[in-house]
Amino acid sequence: MGTLHFPQQVIRRKRDGLELSRAEIEAFVRGATDGSWADYQLSALLMAIFLRGMTPSETVFLTEAMLKSGSIADLSGVRMVKADKHSRGGVGDKVSLHLAPMVAACGVAVPMVSGRGLGHTCGTLDKLESIPGLRVSLSIPEFRAQMERIGLCLIGQTAELAPADRKLYALRDVTATVECIPLICASILSKKLATGIDVLVLDVKFGRGAFMKDKEAALELAVAITKVANAMGTPTRAVLTAMDEPLGRAVGNALEVAESILCLGGAGPRDLMEVTYAIGGEMLLLAGAAHDRTHARARLERSLESGLALVKFREMVEAQGGDPRVAGDPSFLPRARFRRPLQSVARGFVTRVDALGVAYAVQHLGAGRSRADQPVDHAVGVDGLVKVGELVTVGQSLCTIHASSDGAAREAMEIISTAIEIGETAPVATRLVDRIVD
Amino acid sequence: MGTLHFPQQVIRRKRDGLELSRAEIEAFVRGATDGSWADYQLSALLMAIFLRGMTPSETVFLTEAMLKSGSIADLSGVRMVKADKHSRGGVGDKVSLHLAPMVAACGVAVPMVSGRGLGHTCGTLDKLESIPGLRVSLSIPEFRAQMERIGLCLIGQTAELAPADRKLYALRDVTATVECIPLICASILSKKLATGIDVLVLDVKFGRGAFMKDKEAALELAVAITKVANAMGTPTRAVLTAMDEPLGRAVGNALEVAESILCLGGAGPRDLMEVTYAIGGEMLLLAGAAHDRTHARARLERSLESGLALVKFREMVEAQGGDPRVAGDPSFLPRARFRRPLQSVARGFVTRVDALGVAYAVQHLGAGRSRADQPVDHAVGVDGLVKVGELVTVGQSLCTIHASSDGAAREAMEIISTAIEIGETAPVATRLVDRIVD
Numbered sequence: 003m004g005t006l007h008f009p010q011q012v013i014r015r016k017r018d019g020l021e022l023s024r025a026e027i028e029a030f031v032r033g034a035t036d037g038s039w040a041d042y043q044l045s046a047l048l049m050a051i052f053l054r055g056m057t058p059s060e061t062v063f064l065t066e067a068m069l070k071s072g073s074i075a076d077l078s079g080v081r082m083v084k085a086d087k088h089s090r091g092g093v094g095d096k097v098s099l100h101l102a103p104m105v106a107a108c109g110v111a112v113p114m115v116s117g118r119g120l121g122h123t124c125g126t127l128d129k130l131e132s133i134p135g136l137r138v139s140l141s142i143p144e145f146r147a148q149m150e151r152i153g154l155c156l157i158g159q160t161a162e163l164a165p166a167d168r169k170l171y172a173l174r175d176v177t178a179t180v181e182c183i184p185l186i187c188a189s190i191l192s193k194k195l196a197t198g199i200d201v202l203v204l205d206v207k208f209g210r211g212a213f214m215k216d217k218e219a220a221l222e223l224a225v226a227i228t229k230v231a232n233a234m235g236t237p238t239r240a241v242l243t244a245m246d247e248p249l250g251r252a253v254g255n256a257l258e259v260a261e262s263i264l265c266l267g268g269a270g271p272r273d274l275m276e277v278t279y280a281i282g283g284e285m286l287l288l289a290g291a292a293h294d295r296t297h298a299r300a301r302l303e304r305s306l307e308s309g310l311a312l313v314k315f316r317e318m319v320e321a322q323g324g325d326p327r328v329a330g331d332p333s334f335l336p337r338a339r340f341r342r343p344l345q346s347v348a349r350g351f352v353t354r355v356d357a358l359g360v361a362y363a364v365q366h367l368g369a370g371r372s373r374a375d376q377p378v379d380h381a382v383g384v385d386g387l388v389k390v391g392e393l394v395t396v397g398q399s400l401c402t403i404h405a406s407s408d409g410a411a412r413e414a415m416e417i418i419s420t421a422i423e424i425g426e427t428a429p430v431a432t433r434l435v436d437r438i439v440d
Numbered sequence: 441m442g443t444l445h446f447p448q449q450v451i452r453r454k455r456d457g458l459e460l461s462r463a464e465i466e467a468f469v470r471g472a473t474d475g476s477w478a479d480y481q482l483s484a485l486l487m488a489i490f491l492r493g494m495t496p497s498e499t500v501f502l503t504e505a506m507l508k509s510g511s512i513a514d515l516s517g518v519r520m521v522k523a524d525k526h527s528r529g530g531v532g533d534k535v536s537l538h539l540a541p542m543v544a545a546c547g548v549a550v551p552m553v554s555g556r557g558l559g560h561t562c563g564t565l566d567k568l569e570s571i572p573g574l575r576v577s578l579s580i581p582e583f584r585a586q587m588e589r590i591g592l593c594l595i596g597q598t599a600e601l602a603p604a605d606r607k608l609y610a611l612r613d614v615t616a617t618v619e620c621i622p623l624i625c626a627s628i629l630s631k632k633l634a635t636g637i638d639v640l641v642l643d644v645k646f647g648r649g650a651f652m653k654d655k656e657a658a659l660e661l662a663v664a665i666t667k668v669a670n671a672m673g674t675p676t677r678a679v680l681t682a683m684d685e686p687l688g689r690a691v692g693n694a695l696e697v698a699e700s701i702l703c704l705g706g707a708g709p710r711d712l713m714e715v716t717y718a719i720g721g722e723m724l725l726l727a728g729a730a731h732d733r734t735h736a737r738a739r740l741e742r743s744l745e746s747g748l749a750l751v752k753f754r755e756m757v758e759a760q761g762g763d764p765r766v767a768g769d770p771s772f773l774p775r776a777r778f779r780r781p782l783q784s785v786a787r788g789f790v791t792r793v794d795a796l797g798v799a800y801a802v803q804h805l806g807a808g809r810s811r812a813d814q815p816v817d818h819a820v821g822v823d824g825l826v827k828v829g830e831l832v833t834v835g836q837s838l839c840t841i842h843a844s845s846d847g848a849a850r851e852a853m854e855i856i857s858t859a860i861e862i863g864e865t866a867p868v869a870t871r872l873v874d875r876i877v878d
């Protein structure tokens with residue numbers, strides 16, 4: 003039948019529940035990269051993979067093929083161990099923004115490639131771009147030069163790194179094939195390993211505000227991805243964290259940057275810092291920059307106290323063309339025209355701050371996008387958000403809404419007021435960092 | 441999320457094994473017809489349907505939506521009851537060519553829409569087009585006029601009839617989603633019912649030379665399709681027939697036309713006539729043109745003896761622009777330059793004539809196509825093929841190969857010689873017409 007029929011043959015075999023060979027998986031990834039497979043063939047195979055699954059070795063083959071679909075950044079000129087973290091995104095999750103400089107301040111290089119927000123969460127790139135002038139699209143030589151000079155870089159996926167993933171991710175998004183563990187593994191790892199990192203830590207979230215609602219599914223993903231990454235020779239751990247209420251007190255692009263700068267100044271909210279230390283600790287441990295968790299935590303805390311993490315942040319902003327003054331004064335960030343406090347109508351304990359409800363409100367304000375080509379409003383969002391377990395009185399502010407119009411503020415207020423629940427008894431505290439998968 | 445996300449939502453629900461609503465299925469079919477769903481979304485849903493299945497009511501909704509995606513031919517001007525048959529194709533299956541005129545000769549109108557050959561079988565349209573000048577693409581008004589005038593028409597699918605099926609069928613072919621019972625049901629019935637027929641008989645084949653190798657799968661399809669068609673108000677029966685050796689003694693476009701003309705002259709091979717009478721009988725019964733199977737068979741035999749069936753065939757050829765002289769003299773059909781007998785090297789009973797082997801040889805000669813845009817050679821093929829159970833002697837011809845070159849003839853000869861087995865004991869006769877599904 004010749005090579006012309008190859009896509010159908012590969013699709014048919016996966017459809018029938020058979021294990022694909024390395025050559026078949028390579029043909030698929032090559033087809034995605036060079037266009038020799040039609041989009042409808044790629045998406046048919048993606049759906050077959052979604053429903054039939056992939057074995058661990060198929061997932062390794064897929065990850066390797068996607069990794070090799072583009073260039074692998076040569077960071078051999080960077081003398082330090084190179085660590086990266088990945089989070090599947092959560093509401094208010096701005097950990098990367100301050101954690102990367104903290105880890106870099108501890109002498110571990112961080113060549114971080116992040117994504118844009120899609121769906122209900124704001125992406126790291128959108129947050130970074132709220133810093134006036136900051137560029138997230140660097141060429142590979144620029145990326146390498148910055149890594150060699152300051153050991154820290156936060157950029158977007160480039161055309162050169164794992165192009166097959168860009169193609170497949172875009173298709174998965176519009177064909178309901180996103181939530182599939184082998185595809186997620188290959189997508190994350192191919193992008194991350196293409197920057198030539200030595201070690202990797204994953205923040206896998208579960209709960210109302212996470213992509214995975216269910217802890218068991220999150221654990222399954224964490225186990226699968228660490229297995230594949232370790233099989234490919236990159237020491238990797240996953241931290242399982244709860245995402246029921248937003249992380250920290252701010253949600254929205256510039257507002258989250260401001261909160262990260264607060265963290266770098268040593269004044270970050272407790273929950274946000276707990277996750278930051280958990281992930282950062284594993285990064286230092288894997289990178290050999292700490293001998294145990296206590297030591298790792300001490301080094302990370304020291305990076306804040308010494309001011310070195312903030313210095314690394316400023317260096318990174320400046321290197322990528324951003325206004326470095328934001329590091330010292332968040333008023334250089336864009337500010338929304340309307341700021342309205344949401345006042346409590348009850349007295350009692352905050353028993354619930356629904357991450358998804360807050361996310362919808364913030365998206366409604368214009369901070370997110372439902373299509374990849376939509377612009378985002380960097381200034382809008384909420385901050386000063388109460389946390390579960392806090393005691394509030396009538397009239398006390400539950401959060402401040404930053405909006406581009408008074409009407410939008412009022413609508414967001416209505417959404418958020420249903421997301422926050424106040425009761426008479428203090429809720430049982432839940433564990434934020436559930437476990438570490440090795 | 442708005443209608444923009446509708447395709448993903450429908451795909452997601454089917455992916456998760458949920459039953460789609462009529463509105464969701466209509467959105468999918470509308471999306472296929474007007475292009476508002478991307479091909480990659482259509483194919484993702486097709487794969488999800490393939491792997492998750494469809495309930496009987498989903499299949500009815502799909503068939504109805506595909507039927508309504510185009511015009512339905514208004515044949516109210518045709519006074520007779522309108523019957524059609526459908527076969528999923530088999531090697532040497534030229535039943536439609538002579539059966540349609542036979543049924544028409546019995547006073548039942550036959551507005552038959554057929555397909556082209558793809559894969560290992562020759563299509564009815566390709567066979568018809570071997571008749572010089574004959575057109576299979578009629579407009580709906582031409583089709584209607586011919587039906588009103590002679591009560592018989594054999595044409596190809598038009599752009600107006602069930603356009604959603606054309607779109608989806610083309611996609612299924614290249615995404616390994618062909619062999620799926622609900623999709624097959626909807627595809628066949630939407631096309632067939634769009635011609636405004638009153639009753640329908642299906643020839644569902646199983647065996648080596650059929651699309652369905654397995655009798656149980658064929659029975660499942662027969663039951664599903666009769667159920668859906670009857671639920672939609674069109675009395676329908678299915679005849680299950682074995683397809684292990686080719687039907688009749690000729691395989692190839694013009695060679696099969698010649699054999700059909702032989703059938704119309706009362707000299708058709710026994711096996712071919714057995715299937716012809718079985719299907720034709722059910723058509724007459726459903727159409728109310730016979731009171732039992734014996735009566736139906738007698739009427740069909742009479743149509744041959746009286747010469748009326750051959751007259752109807754000639755009328756049809758002439759009405760569609762073909763050379764009517766072929767009806768009296770098959771030498772007006774295209775003839776291959778090289779004709780080579782394949783001689784038996786053994787003496788004994790023919791124990792096997794592998795339909796698939798013969799089909800490959802004939803395809804190799806150029807009679808079929810592996811891609812929809814390939815031309816076919818009408819003249820090539822085999823005839824005079826021995827039948828299982830026949831006694832042959834050394835040197836006796838097992839078939840005659842019709843080829844465009846001596847080299848092609850030799851290659852085909854080699855393929856066919858492995859497809860024919862000769863043994864010492866007569867094989868046990870197998871039943872050709874297995875059962876009728878009501």
